Amino acid sequence: MIRAVGKQTGWAWILQRITAIFLAVGLMIHFWVLHYAKLFDPEMTIPSESRWVGARFFESPLFWTVFDGLLLTTALYHAMNGVYGIVQDYNPSKKAASIWVWSLWALGLMLFVIGLSLLPRFVAFTTGG
Amino acid sequence: MGLDYIKEAKLNWHAGMVSFLAQRISGVALVLYLVAHIYSLSFSQVSSEAFDKVVKGYAAGFFMHTVEWLLLVAVLFHMFNGLRIIAADWLGITHLQRGMFWIAGVLTGAIALASVVVFF
Numbered sequence: 001m002i003r004a005v006g007k008q009t010g011w012a013w014i015l016q017r018i019t020a021i022f023l024a025v026g027l028m029i030h031f032w033v034l035h036y037a038k039l040f041d042p043e044m045t046i047p048s049e050s051r052w053v054g055a056r057f058f059e060s061p062l063f064w065t066v067f068d069g070l071l072l073t074t075a076l077y078h079a080m081n082g083v084y085g086i087v088q089d090y091n092p093s094k095k096a097a098s099i100w101v102w103s104l105w106a107l108g109l110m111l112f113v114i115g116l117s118l119l120p121r122f123v124a125f126t127t128g129g
Numbered sequence: 130m131g132l133d134y135i136k137e138a139k140l141n142w143h144a145g146m147v148s149f150l151a152q153r154i155s156g157v158a159l160v161l162y163l164v165a166h167i168y169s170l171s172f173s174q175v176s177s178e179a180f181d182k183v184v185k186g187y188a189a190g191f192f193m194h195t196v197e198w199l200l201l202v203a204v205l206f207h208m209f210n211g212l213r214i215i216a217a218d219w220l221g222i223t224h225l226q227r228g229m230f231w232i233a234g235v236l237t238g239a240i241a242l243a244s245v246v247v248f249f
Binding site: 082118 | 159
């Protein structure tokens with residue numbers, strides 16, 4: 001139970017836990033504004049619609065850009081590192097392990113760039129763009 | 130190659146094994162969802178109308194509501210069980226891990242049930 005993510009190096013292991021704690025708090029906020037917020041606003045039937053996302057970003061663009069950016073970064077790190085933890089449980093050869101590492105980094109970075117490029121769009125939602 | 134989870138689980142059937150299997154299954158499900166999540170958000174690059182069409186598609190019908198709710202359950206379990214593992218380790222309370230596993234389960238169940246009104 002102590003090293004649930006497998007035979008990783010110290011840094012990967014500690015970062016998995018730091019991102020876990022950030023995600024626990026961050027996802028609660030994420031779910032609140034995108035799902036539970038409608039409980040307190042009868043007009044807000046679907047809180048993830050562009051007008052509500054846009055209104056949120058219009059009110060505090062810096063906060064939500066940084067917050068969503070951090071959520072994206074930590075979620076992708078936690079996800080890719082988690083998958084690598086599973087891979088390591090199967091005792092891969094050195095070559096197989098390095099193929100996994102490079103593939104997961106490539107996938108993670110690609111999703112990071114795509115995700116990050118969307119954040120300015122959410123700000124633009126307020127202007128009807 | 131590899132591990133035979135079913136055989137292992139049968140041989141070592143206890144809270145730790147249930148925790149391990151459920152953490153792994155929910156983790157893999159959430160990784161797959163994360164990829165789909167970023168893909169569907171990318172419709173915001175097309176237009177706010179295209180984005181809303183996708184969003185409304187997710188928020189319609191019993192099937193999609195169930196999928197969203199199951200994702201919530203996966204997140205809640207993975208979160209509470211993960212925090213239990215970190216707490217057991219960093220606070221030196223491994224001897225309480227079994228009790229904490231049930232607490233994680235109860236918290237997951239309670240919040241998931243209470244959230245039915247939000248997701249359906």
